[in-house]
Amino acid sequence: MGIDLTKGQAISLEKQGGGTLTAVRMGLGWQAAPRRGLFGTRTREIDLDASAVLFADKQPVDVVFFRHLVSDDGSVRHTGDNLVGGAGQGGDDEAILVDLARVPVHIDQIVFTVNSFTGQTFQEVQNAFCRLVDETNGQELARYTLDGGGQYTAQIMAKVHRDGPGWKMTALGTAANGRTFQDLMPAILPGL
Amino acid sequence: MAAELVRGQNHPLTQTRLEIRVSAGRPVVAGATLADDRGTVHGTQRVAHPGAPALPGLEVPRQAASDHRLAVDLDAMPQDVHRITVLLALPVGTGGPTRFGAVAAPFVAVTGLDGTEVASYTITDLDTESAVVALELYRRQDAWKVRAIGQGYADGLAALLADQGLTDAHALAGTIHDAVAQGLARAVAPPPRATDEAQVRAAATAGQAAGALPSSAPAPAGRPGGDGPIDYSHPGRQAPPPPPTAQPAEPGRPAVPVAGDATGWSMEERLYNQVWGMFEDLARTAAAYRSAVDFADSRMEQELDHVLSDPRSRIGGQGDAAREAARAKHGALVDRAREALDRDVAQLVAESDVVEPALPAAYARWDNPCWHAYRSPMEIPMAVRLGDLRLPESEAAGLRIPMLVRLPLERGLWIDAGASAGDALTDADELRARAAHTAVIHAARLLAAYPAGEFSVHVVDPAGTAAGALAPLVEAGVLASPVARGAAGVSETLTRLTERVDLVQMAVRAGAADALPPDLDVAEQLLIVHDFPHGFDDRAVTRLRYLADEGPQVGVHLMLVADREDAAEYGPLLDPLWRALLRLTPVPDDHLADPWVGHAWTYEPPTVPDGSAILRQVLAEVADARRARGL
Numbered sequence: 001m002g003i004d005l006t007k008g009q010a011i012s013l014e015k016q017g018g019g020t021l022t023a024v025r026m027g028l029g030w031q032a033a034p035r036r037g038l039f040g041t042r043t044r045e046i047d048l049d050a051s052a053v054l055f056a057d058k059q060p061v062d063v064v065f066f067r068h069l070v071s072d073d074g075s076v077r078h079t080g081d082n083l084v085g086g087a088g089q090g091g092d093d094e095a096i097l098v099d100l101a102r103v104p105v106h107i108d109q110i111v112f113t114v115n116s117f118t119g120q121t122f123q124e125v126q127n128a129f130c131r132l133v134d135e136t137n138g139q140e141l142a143r144y145t146l147d148g149g150g151q152y153t154a155q156i157m158a159k160v161h162r163d164g165p166g167w168k169m170t171a172l173g174t175a176a177n178g179r180t181f182q183d184l185m186p187a188i189l190p191g192l
Numbered sequence: 193m194a195a196e197l198v199r200g201q202n203h204p205l206t207q208t209r210l211e212i213r214v215s216a217g218r219p220v221v222a223g224a225t226l227a228d229d230r231g232t233v234h235g236t237q238r239v240a241h242p243g244a245p246a247l248p249g250l251e252v253p254r255q256a257a258s259d260h261r262l263a264v265d266l267d268a269m270p271q272d273v274h275r276i277t278v279l280l281a282l283p284v285g286t287g288g289p290t291r292f293g294a295v296a297a298p299f300v301a302v303t304g305l306d307g308t309e310v311a312s313y314t315i316t317d318l319d320t321e322s323a324v325v326a327l328e329l330y331r332r333q334d335a336w337k338v339r340a341i342g343q344g345y346a347d348g349l350a351a352l353l354a355d356q357g358l359t360d361a362h363a364l365a366g367t368i369h370d371a372v373a374q375g376l377a378r379a380v381a382p383p384p385r386a387t388d389e390a391q392v393r394a395a396a397t398a399g400q401a402a403g404a405l406p407s408s409a410p411a412p413a414g415r416p417g418g419d420g421p422i423d424y425s426h427p428g429r430q431a432p433p434p435p436p437t438a439q440p441a442e443p444g445r446p447a448v449p450v451a452g453d454a455t456g457w458s459m460e461e462r463l464y465n466q467v468w469g470m471f472e473d474l475a476r477t478a479a480a481y482r483s484a485v486d487f488a489d490s491r492m493e494q495e496l497d498h499v500l501s502d503p504r505s506r507i508g509g510q511g512d513a514a515r516e517a518a519r520a521k522h523g524a525l526v527d528r529a530r531e532a533l534d535r536d537v538a539q540l541v542a543e544s545d546v547v548e549p550a551l552p553a554a555y556a557r558w559d560n561p562c563w564h565a566y567r568s569p570m571e572i573p574m575a576v577r578l579g580d581l582r583l584p585e586s587e588a589a590g591l592r593i594p595m596l597v598r599l600p601l602e603r604g605l606w607i608d609a610g611a612s613a614g615d616a617l618t619d620a621d622e623l624r625a626r627a628a629h630t631a632v633i634h635a636a637r638l639l640a641a642y643p644a645g646e647f648s649v650h651v652v653d654p655a656g657t658a659a660g661a662l663a664p665l666v667e668a669g670v671l672a673s674p675v676a677r678g679a680a681g682v683s684e685t686l687t688r689l690t691e692r693v694d695l696v697q698m699a700v701r702a703g704a705a706d707a708l709p710p711d712l713d714v715a716e717q718l719l720i721v722h723d724f725p726h727g728f729d730d731r732a733v734t735r736l737r738y739l740a741d742e743g744p745q746v747g748v749h750l751m752l753v754a755d756r757e758d759a760a761e762y763g764p765l766l767d768p769l770w771r772a773l774l775r776l777t778p779v780p781d782d783h784l785a786d787p788w789v790g791h792a793w794t795y796e797p798p799t800v801p802d803g804s805a806i807l808r809q810v811l812a813e814v815a816d817a818r819r820a821r822g823l
Contacts, residue, residue: 070788074475106488106525
């Protein structure tokens, strides 16, 4: 079953019983934290955005986010922007699919980030998580819960990086501030 | 389903966050009392009314109004509350009616936050009463239910509250009526209905002041999973029927490609989508390869620079070794990129090998055997093939992607007869001849793709220089009008088509498509202009631009066979015309870009196999079908 990752923990993306993974999905789900008040419609909408930055030797080569939904090589795909977050059903509100077999050979790290586009801090976000799913069978490989309550607007969630012939995932969980991934670059680079 | 309750009937509540909507036709006061498990209301602090509208888990309006919404959060109710009684009263001292018998029967509904009605109750048979208990929500073994009550009080609110067990009922009734009177006095005009916004604001401010509102979530309205009417499936994404399933791949080997292995409602659509999928895959695979090689190049350059600038590398063999290492890293990365590219291209070649033979005539190359069995179609296909596309990376493997464009054509076609189009080796006259020939092949495919009589082709050849190339069309008798010659012919043809565009546009704008003259040809029209701008005066050029701009929307398409240099005297005047047309070349040329990555793709024009009579055969079949339709 899925492993609950803690900050800095790494897992190998090898299939149980051998064989490497071919396609993974990084799912992001969240809910706006409730404000006091009875009327549900007054919950302020929070737009979290998932992005993936592709690195080759610590140089950003390509990025997949809501304005560039597919990496040029087609290996990383964003399923589309969700502006309001989930209905609290635990499903993914935004997802990024990675076809590991088709990632260009020079790309050695893919960093996943979450930004609050609307500017709310994670104090106002509830039940936010990021999880890695084996896309071929829907099995959850790892889950990483964003510990809420922080006074920051972005988080560098995890990275998937090459490890020999296969891939590994490391939970980063670095808090940062920024509206889009560009603002996060200085915070991402030390984690590579 | 929503239950329509009668007096005394109850109904289970599955949701805990509810609204109670009241509509009475005249302004009424709404309130609620909270009682414990023995039905006792512990003092006035357990009564929500316009003077004290917010209690934990409960919110009532601050004014008398003809429509009310009361918010209830059962989860936020104190544990000792077992009954919530919803009451209505007529305001006193406002000059309004003093008995419920004089107003329309009040209607009360319990709804979810998304407005879905759970239960409703119309309070009938009221007469002299001026206060009424409408509903009660009550807790039974940790489940909540609603019950219709409809108990009226002729002595008004005070009697109602006294009946709830409140000792100072008279004082409370006075407080309530005062609050209502104040509210009415503040109102600029009798509010037609309490706006939601006002209520919400009241709730928000009351909540902040009291700090007593429930902390459980106001969830976004309409939670999925209930039996509500909201359909969360994407309206535009109903799943099409499944495509033919490919054989499950043997472990460790790529799946065996199958023609039509894409989504779509028909085989034609599946093949179309599959071809576009192959197009995208090749574009992306090449992008992956190119970016890896670029990266390897730039990294090697940096490393070599570094070696050069490092003074230590001048001593002994260190520098050479570092250079060697940099080159080796570069070579290794490029080799791996090449390997990935070869693997993907091989997969696409295998797919192309099964897809090409399966393509219908409109998508097929001219050497496809399906053309020998060609029959005039009954329906317009989704798309036609205008040629082939390839990238340098796919050339060695012989991989070509069909270039399919949707029908009806959205842009006119420009067959470039200019020397800039191809290699310098081909001389100008040869290019012009090939351009005319290519135009005829495109026209023949379009004629063949449309059902007989739904596509009319007109040709303007002012100088008569394309007579040889046009022979297949002329001899088969598939043209809608004789080839127009000279300036007079140009003018006459353009006038006819311009009139048609005008007429159809007028009819479409007026919404009177059936008012078109009966002799109007309703088929899609294709005008082939050979050797533009020979034989064109300024007026004719203006008309042609008009056709290029306005024609495609009303089914008039252009195919220009032209060398842009010939029209240089018009200067930038014609730039919009060239831009509006899709440029195709009579010889392979890398001028087309894909929509994903923007690679330069080499376009290969369609060719009919040498010595093949297929073009004439197909055109003869088109002509037969046209004759059968009396054209």
